[in-house]
Amino acid sequence: MRTRLSILCGLAAMMTMAAMSAAAGVQAVRQHAGDIQLAGVVPKNSAEQFELAFWNSVKDSKQVGDYEAYLKAYPKGRFAALARARIQQLKSAPQQVPAPAQKPVAQPAKPAESKPAxxxxxxxxxxxxxxxxxxxxxxxxxxxxxxxxxxxxxxxxxxxxxxxxxxxxxxxxxxxxxxxxxxxxxxxxxxxxxxxxxxxxxxxxxxxxxxxxxxxxxxxxxxxxxxxxxxxxxxxxxxxxxxxxxxxxxxxxxxxxxxxxxxxxxxxxxxxxxxxxxxxxxxxxxxxxxxxxxxxxxxxxxxxxxxxxxxxxxxxxxxxxxxxxxxxxxxxxxxxxxxxxxxxxxxxxxxxxxxxxxxxxxxxxxxxxxxxxxxxxxxxxxxxxxxxxxxxxxxxx
Missing domain, CATH: 3.90.1580.10 (paralog of FGE (formylglycine-generating enzyme))
Structure with a gap:
């Protein structure tokens, strides 16, 4: 039991270190992205404006798919490095060690379909x-x-x-x-x-x-x-x-x-x-x-x-x-x-x-x-x- 606990603790520590490394990478890339300057005001209805609007809509997301969507649309975009770093950070986030299995509690029957009310x-x-x-x-x-x-x-x-x-x-x-x-x-x-x-x-x-x-x-x-x-x-x-x-x-x-x-x-x-x-x-x-x-x-x-x-x-x-x-x-x-x-x-x-x-x-x-x-x-x-x-x-x- 003690050996198993040690292994779990070791795995958790390794995952935490990986997440900290990924977070540091995100911070470094974010600082670099903050240094990116556009020539004057971003014109409306331009490629730059559409990319910026896309990025602003996903930049605070916690879903890997949002950053993958940005990279698919703008593989060489100005925020591409930050998107890749953010993906690495989310994938490296430490997972909680599952609690011991407990006897499930009976739940009331769920309706066949939820409806707006x-x-x-x-x-x-x-x-x-x-x-x-x-x-x-x-x-x-x-x-x-x-x-x-x-x-x-x-x-x-x-x-x-x-x-x-x-x-x-x-x-x-x-x-x-x-x-x-x-x-x-x-x-x-x-x-x-x-x-x-x-x-x-x-x-x-x-x-x-x-x-x-x-x-x-x-x-x-x-x-x-x-x-x-x-x-x-x-x-x-x-x-x-x-x-x-x-x-x-x-x-x-x-x-x-x-x-x-x-x-x-x-x-x-x-x-x-x-x-x-x-x-x-x-x-x-x-x-x-x-x-x-x-x-x-x-x-x-x-x-x-x-x-x-x-x-x-x-x-x-x-x-x-x-x-x-x-x-x-x-x-x-x-x-x-x-x-x-x-x-x-x-x-x-x-x-x-x-x-x-x-x-x-x-x-x-x-x-x-x-x-x-x-x-x-x-x-x-x-x-x-x-x-x-x-x-x-x-x-x-």
């Missing part, structure tokens, strides 16, 4: 300070998957009834088409020019982002890949760390399961849905206010490690939750650095052999400046990143 979300947000809450929140839509649930009345004639095509299918909100102004002339250059878009076809879009439980059903069908989320990850949080290519696998499975032509929303459909019939910077107005979206310093519930359950924040006027914040959402379109030449009928802006796709909406790790309805960014279609998820859509004609 308005009552739980309201209870969690009850302790939010008045400063964070701002004005009284509008009453949230009932976060259940009932087929006949009515969407909140929108400011314009946009939202209709909810749609649920199969037991495994996400609940969607049916939207009637209409005109709106897409983009912004006063924000990032990639959002210019603001232009009129007239959607011509009614479509349905996910009331919530695709959840972990919903993705797990696709895994059980041997279609979707297993994504490195914790085994105990709640089933009602948004699925993330999914590439655009992997999102297409989920879409394909859902189409087969439902018999309906599922897809990702087009970028124009996504912004139309996110605005909820409004023309302001955010769906709730022109000023950022806490308590409306899952983002850093934007109110509870929030934690750095993962986004809160879907439906934890109020729905927009179309009855859609978490369009701003939570996780970045893949859309169907190829990336273009501006809207010059973009379709004006709401269709996807696609091209052959497109390698870079658009993501929309910001995530829980970004601050309020990313919560604008016009916010957009890009990723390689094959890259996983722990802040990227999806919301499904399909045409209704």
């Amino acid at each position: 308005r009552e739980q979300a309201q209870a969690r947000t009850a302790n939010t300070s008045k400063a964070q809450q701002g004005k009284a929140r509008p009453q949230q839509a009932d976060a259940t998957d009932d087929d006949q649930e009515e969407a909140p009345a929108p400011n314009t004639a946009g939202a209709m009834a909810t749609v649920k095509d199969c037991e495994a299918c996400p609940t969607m909100v049916a939207l009637s088409p209409g005109p709106f102004t897409m983009g912004s002339n006063s924000s990032d250059p990639s959002e210019k020019p603001a232009h009129k878009v007239a959607l011509r076809t009614p479509f349905a879009i996910g009331k919530y982002e695709v959840t972990v439980d919903q993705w797990r059903q696709c895994i059980k069908a041997n279609v979707c890949p297993t994504v490195p989320l914790p085994d105990d990850a709640p089933g009602n949080i948004p699925m993330r760390d999914v590439s655009w290519d992997e999102a297409q696998l989920y879409i394909k499975w859902l189409t087969t399961a439902s018999g309906k032509p599922y897809r990702l929303p087009t970028e124009a459909e996504w912004e139309y849905a996110a605005r909820g019939g409004t023309a302001t910077r955010y769906w709730w107005g022109d000023e950022m206010k806490g308590g409306n979206s899952s983002c850093k310093d934007c109110g509870q519930p929030w934690k750095m490690e993962e986004p809160p359950p879907v439906g934890s924040f109020p729905a927009n006027p179309f009855g859609l939750h978490d369009m701003n914040g939570s996780v970045w959402e893949w859309v169907q379109d190829c990336w273009h650095s501006s809207y010059k030449g973009a379709p004006t009928d709401g269709s996807a802006w696609a091209e052959p052999n497109c390698q870079t796709r658009v993501i929309r909406g910001g995530s829980w790790r970004e601050d309020g400046s990313y919560m604008l309805s016009t916010t957009r960014f890009k990723y390689d279609a094959s890259v996983r990143q722990s802040q990227n998820g999806l919301r499904v859509a399909r045409s209704l004609k």
